[in-house]
Amino acid sequence: MQKVTIATVARRAGVSRQTVSNVINTPDVVREETRERVREAIEELGYRVNQAARQMRTGRSRLIAVRIEPARDGINGSVLDRFLHGLTDAAGLAGYRVMLYTAGGDADEIATYDELLNAYDLDAFVLTSTHHGDPRTSWLAARDVPFVTFGRPWGAPDTHSWVDVDNAAGTAAATSHLLSAGHRRIGFLGWPAGSGVGDARREGWHRAAGLSALSATSSDGVEPGAAAAKSLLSRPEAPTALVCASDSLALGALQAARELGRDCAVVGFDDTAVAQAIGLTSVSQPLAEAAARCMGLLTELLDGRAPSLPTTVLLPPSLVVRQTA
Amino acid sequence: MQKVTIATVARRAGVSRQTVSNVINTPDVVREETRERVREAIEELGYRVNQAARQMRTGRSRLIAVRIEPARDGINGSVLDRFLHGLTDAAGLAGYRVMLYTAGGDADEIATYDELLNAYDLDAFVLTSTHHGDPRTSWLAARDVPFVTFGRPWGAPDTHSWVDVDNAAGTAAATSHLLSAGHRRIGFLGWPAGSGVGDARREGWHRAAGLSALSATSSDGVEPGAAAAKSLLSRPEAPTALVCASDSLALGALQAARELGRDCAVVGFDDTAVAQAIGLTSVSQPLAEAAARCMGLLTELLDGRAPSLPTTVLLPPSLVVRQTA
DNA sequence: TATCAGAATTTGATCGTTCAAGACCCAGGA
DNA sequence: TCCTGGGTCTTGAACGATCAAATTCTGATA
Numbered sequence: 001m002q003k004v005t006i007a008t009v010a011r012r013a014g015v016s017r018q019t020v021s022n023v024i025n026t027p028d029v030v031r032e033e034t035r036e037r038v039r040e041a042i043e044e045l046g047y048r049v050n051q052a053a054r055q056m057r058t059g060r061s062r063l064i065a066v067r068i069e070p071a072r073d074g075i076n077g078s079v080l081d082r083f084l085h086g087l088t089d090a091a092g093l094a095g096y097r098v099m100l101y102t103a104g105g106d107a108d109e110i111a112t113y114d115e116l117l118n119a120y121d122l123d124a125f126v127l128t129s130t131h132h133g134d135p136r137t138s139w140l141a142a143r144d145v146p147f148v149t150f151g152r153p154w155g156a157p158d159t160h161s162w163v164d165v166d167n168a169a170g171t172a173a174a175t176s177h178l179l180s181a182g183h184r185r186i187g188f189l190g191w192p193a194g195s196g197v198g199d200a201r202r203e204g205w206h207r208a209a210g211l212s213a214l215s216a217t218s219s220d221g222v223e224p225g226a227a228a229a230k231s232l233l234s235r236p237e238a239p240t241a242l243v244c245a246s247d248s249l250a251l252g253a254l255q256a257a258r259e260l261g262r263d264c265a266v267v268g269f270d271d272t273a274v275a276q277a278i279g280l281t282s283v284s285q286p287l288a289e290a291a292a293r294c295m296g297l298l299t300e301l302l303d304g305r306a307p308s309l310p311t312t313v314l315l316p317p318s319l320v321v322r323q324t325a
Numbered sequence: 326m327q328k329v330t331i332a333t334v335a336r337r338a339g340v341s342r343q344t345v346s347n348v349i350n351t352p353d354v355v356r357e358e359t360r361e362r363v364r365e366a367i368e369e370l371g372y373r374v375n376q377a378a379r380q381m382r383t384g385r386s387r388l389i390a391v392r393i394e395p396a397r398d399g400i401n402g403s404v405l406d407r408f409l410h411g412l413t414d415a416a417g418l419a420g421y422r423v424m425l426y427t428a429g430g431d432a433d434e435i436a437t438y439d440e441l442l443n444a445y446d447l448d449a450f451v452l453t454s455t456h457h458g459d460p461r462t463s464w465l466a467a468r469d470v471p472f473v474t475f476g477r478p479w480g481a482p483d484t485h486s487w488v489d490v491d492n493a494a495g496t497a498a499a500t501s502h503l504l505s506a507g508h509r510r511i512g513f514l515g516w517p518a519g520s521g522v523g524d525a526r527r528e529g530w531h532r533a534a535g536l537s538a539l540s541a542t543s544s545d546g547v548e549p550g551a552a553a554a555k556s557l558l559s560r561p562e563a564p565t566a567l568v569c570a571s572d573s574l575a576l577g578a579l580q581a582a583r584e585l586g587r588d589c590a591v592v593g594f595d596d597t598a599v600a601q602a603i604g605l606t607s608v609s610q611p612l613a614e615a616a617a618r619c620m621g622l623l624t625e626l627l628d629g630r631a632p633s634l635p636t637t638v639l640l641p642p643s644l645v646v647r648q649t650a
Numbered sequence: 651t652a653t654c655a656g657a658a659t660t661t662g663a664t665c666g667t668t669c670a671a672g673a674c675c676c677a678g679g680a
Numbered sequence: 681t682c683c684t685g686g687g688t689c690t691t692g693a694a695c696g697a698t699c700a701a702a703t704t705c706t707g708a709t710a
Contacts, residue, residue, distance in 0.1 A: 005696055016660045021698060031658060048443035052386070053696035055377040056665045063424075068410050078598065081406040085393050088425045097445070098425045099388075100413045118373035120422070222602055251602050273403070274602045277547055277576050330666055341690045346668060356688060378666035381695045 004047045013041035024049060061121040064091060064298065065099045067109060067128065078272055079287065080128060083150065086291030087126060094299050096123070110139050117145065124298050130154060130162075132196065146301040148294045152312070154196030161297045161310040163290050167197055167269075168204030170283035170317035171243050174267040175208035177281075177319055178241045183265060187214035187232050187239030189225060189249050201245045201269060214239045218249070225252025226259075233260055241265035241325065247272045250280055254324065265325035279323035286315050329372045338366035349374060386446040389416060389623065390424045392434065392453065403597050404612065405453060408475065411616030412451060419624050421448070435464050442470065449623050455479060455487075457521065471626040473619045477637070479521030486622045486631075488615050488638040492522055493529030495608035495642035496568050499592040500533035502606075502644055503566045508590060512539035512557050512564030514550060514574050526570045526594060539564045543574070550577020551584075558585055566590035566650065572597045575605055579649065590650040604648035611640050 002008070010017045015038060022030050023038040030038070041047075055061045066087060069080055088098045101116065103109035113136075116122045123146065127136055130151035137160060140147045149162040171188075178186050188205040191198035206212055214237075218228035225244070229252055232239060242264060244250035250268030257264040268275050271284035293313045300306040327333070335342045340363060347355050348363040355363070366372075380386045391412060394405055413423045426441065428434035438461075441447045448471065452461055455476035462485060465472045474487040496513075503511050513530040516523035531537055539562075543553035550569070554577055557564060567589060569575035575593030582589040593600050596609035618638045625631040 003696095006698095007696080017696090018661080018698080019659060022659085025698080029658075034658080046443075048440065050381075050446070050696055051444050052377045052380040052446060053665090054698075056375075056381060056667090056696080057698040059665085061377065068413055070410055078403050078406065081403065084425070085395055085427065088393055088427050092427065100409070100423045100425065102410065102413050102417065115373065118371075119376050121375070121377060248602065272598065274599050277573065277599045278603070328666095331668095332666080342666090343668080343691080344689060347689085350668080354688075359688080375666055378695090379668075381666080381697090382668040384695085 004045045005050070006047070009038065009041045009045055009047045012045060013038045055121055059121055060123050060302075062096050063099050063120060063122050064096050064124045064126060065101055065116055065122050066126045067103055068100045069102075069129065079270055079285065082287040083128070083291050086288035087295060089288075090292040090295035094295055096295070096299075106135050109136060113140065113145070117143075123302055124148070126150060126294055126298070130196075132194070146298065148297045148301070150290055150294055152196070158310050158312055161301070161306075161312065163293045163297065163313040163315070165285045165290060165317050166314045167200035167317075168207065170269065170285075170319075171201045171204035171245075172208040173204075173317070173319045174243045174269075174281075174283055174325075175205050177321065178243070178265060178267065178325060179208070181241075181265070181325070183241040185214060185237060185239045186211075186241045186243060187216070188243050188245075189229055189232065189253055190215065190217050190245040191220060192217045198245055205243045209243075213237075220246055221248050222252045222255070225249035226256045227252070229253035229256035230260065233257060233262055233264060238262070239264070241267075243267050245269055247275045247280060247282055250275070250282070250324075251278070254278075254280070267319075267325045271320050275320070275322070281322045281325040282320055283317050284320045285317050290315055329370045330375070331372070334363065334366045334370055334372050337370060338363045380446055384446055385448050385627075387421050388424050388445060388447050389421050389449045389451060390426055390441055390447050391451045392428055393425045394454065395427075404595055404610065407612040408453070408616050411613035412620060414613075415617040415620035419620055421620075421624075431460050434461060438465065438470070442468075448627055449473070451475060451619055451623070455521075457519070471623065473622045473626070475615060475619055477521070483635050483637055486626070486635040486637065488618045488622065488640070490610045490615060490642050491639050492525035492642070493532065495594065495610075495644075496526045496529030496570075497533040498529075498642070498644045499568045499606075499608055499650075500530050502646065503568070503590060503592065503650060504533070506566075506590070506650070508566040510539060510562060510564045511566045511568060512541070513568050513570075514554055514557065514578055515540065515542050515570035516545060517542045523570055530568045534568075538562075545571055545573050547573050547577045547580070550574035551581045552577070554578035554581035555585065558582060558587055558589065563587075564589070566592075568592050570594055572600045572605060572607055575600070575607070575649075576603070579603075579605070592644075592650045596645050600645070600647070606647045606650035607645055608642050609645045610642050615640055 006017050006020050009020045020038055023035050027035055091098050101112050103112050125147040127147060127149040130149045130153060132155045137153060141160060152162050152164045175186055186209045188202055190202045193199055216228040216232045218224035225248060233256060242253045244253055247268035247270050250266050253266045268280050268282040271282040275282040297311055331342050331345045334345045345363055348360050352360055416423050426437050428437050450472040452472060452474040455474045455478060457480045466485060477487050477489045500511055511534045513527055515527045518524055541553040541557045543549035550573055558581060567578045569578055572593035572595050575591050576599060578591045593605050593607035596607040600607040622636055
């Protein structure tokens with residue numbers, strides 16, 4: 001089976017190479033009848049555009065890169081996993097492919113950008129886990145590399161397009177749910193101030209609960225969460241319900257309540273496998289949609305039809321009610 | 326900043342294009358002194374080989390593809406996630422990159438192979454979730470496409486190289502652990518016969534426990550697992566410990582025991598986030614190593630220095646002991 | 651019928667690399 | 681002196697697509 005190139009198709013259809021190329025890339029400049037003839041030839045021969053050749057001329061690879069992170073916590077790891085799946089799907093529909101890379105830190109990641117851009121002509125990047133003073137976005141912006149972040153630019157102006165989930169709305173919804181279930185003293189278990197995501201989740205609870213006293217912080221994890229929850233539940237005016245910044249913390253809270261023999265409603269965040277498994281009510285991020293929107297913004301950027309101002313997308317999460325609240 | 330090509334480097338080093346190419350690909354044919362001069366030029370200019378151009382000549386892309394599956398169960402999803410991370414790392418070290426794709430079923434996946442091979446000149450594939458009568462491997466083999474499977478060819482001869490985790494050894498280790506803890510009636514909670522992985526996990530338990538009566542099956546999931554565990558625990562000679570084919574089933578078993586007010590040791594499989602979170606003893610697969618070995622086999626195939634017979638790698642899992650056993 | 655604009659199609663060059671073949675240099679043997 | 685041959689380096693062509701410019705076709709108008 002010989003290799004089928006654009007020339008093979010051209011011969012079969014009785015036209016020139018360029019016409020075949022036009023049928024593929026700018027069909028409207030080709031006469032209807034010719035177009036049909038060429039399309040048939042393409043079909044019969046099973047022709048597929050050779051990306052490498054196309055890329056050499058156009059300088060575009062139809063490849064976008066995403067970093068795959070080590071599943072840190074394990075519990076939260078699946079968030080990225082689901083996002084990745086959604087992104088791969090969305091990219092495929094838009095005619096792009098997703099390439100993975102790993103990186104040890106921001107500097108390492110930037111070095112990888114350089115490598116990927118030079119060697120593979122990557123078209124764009126999707127960044128996750130944005131944080132305060134993120135050096136990656138400025139590096140990419142300075143070089144006019146198209147990119148979108150999943151996560152807003154914390155503490156910085158909106159100089160690029162991003163997609164994020166409205167974390168505050170999530171905890172607010174959780175709090176409202178608890179309020180309408182009759183709870184009046186609703187506490188919050190979160191991370192130390194400073195992380196954008198964590199602060200937003202606290203803010204949503206605060207806005208809906210209207211009180212700021214019943215709040216505790218700890219690093220993420222089941223054990224630390226249990227310890228922090230215990231101190232909260234041992235106060236004089238102990239909460240009857242806890243909104244937590246993560247499923248790990250929520251799990252800790254459940255353990256603490258059980259150990260203290262207390263009845264305490266608990267809501268987690270991220271709707272991870274753990275939540276599903278143990279019946280934990282949790283706030284669920286629309287990851288597939290977030291991924292699709294990221295891809296949407298990217299194709300806008302790549303097709304040059306992007307608005308001059310960066311677009312920002314804020315998606316509402318949803319509350320998945322289970323047994324714990 | 327002008328684009329740096331092999332010609333730029335050649336000019337700077339005062340040699341021809343081909344010599345630069347030789348320094349990169351076959352350094353031993355270039356005189357020591359020249360080689361050094363060229364290397365310096367490459368360094369100073371920050372030159373990187375353009376993959377698209379190279380690919381056009383050589384027909385090889387230095388890209389390998391892996392399918393990213395939807396996180397079915399949620400609990401088990403993270404297994405693939407961790408494997409992917411390891412594979413991306415290992416591929417990077419070998420000078421390859423990982424590309425993702427999704428597919429709805431075997432036929433769909435095969436169509437994707439065709440597309441990826443034609444359009445992107447993919448060098449190789451890594452298949453996961455192999456199963457009885459898998460059509461994917463024969464399709465690839467018929468076209469001489471290099472590939473490795475993570476998971477052995479169930480019910481078929483070893484016509485290709487594969488890497489797998491010794492599932493039977495995992496459940497055997499779990500059973501031995503329980504035996505040495507004093508348990509004498511150790512049951513097994515698994516999936517219906519027919520899946521290679523599931524059968525192997527049962528087999529390991531059977532071998533170590535020496536009895537086959539105390540076994541029950543159900544589809545994967547917490548609820549079904551709880552139901553099946555209940556029936557086991559309600560028998561006259563009820564087991565005092567249960568080895569399970571997955572963490573989901575194990576979680577179900579724990580719930581069943583609690584509801585029945587029974588004390589029952591439980592061991593899961595895969596050491597997922599759920600196991601870590603709730604202190605479930607579980608069998609852990611060496612996913613990073615499995616990924617690295619897959620990559621190792623692939624590079625052998627790709628460099629043409631593969632042994633004539635397919636290589637098979639069977640890795641031992643390890644038992645992570647926590648509170649439940 | 652001749653002319654002309656616009657549509658449709660073709661031609662030649664090019665992207666950056668590697669392959670294949672040829673050129674050059676120098677030491678050693680006839 | 682001339683030839684041989686291995687080591688080193690250079691030259692032109694090719695991979696398969698698209699760009700830019702040139703050419704041919706078509707149909708309407710004078």
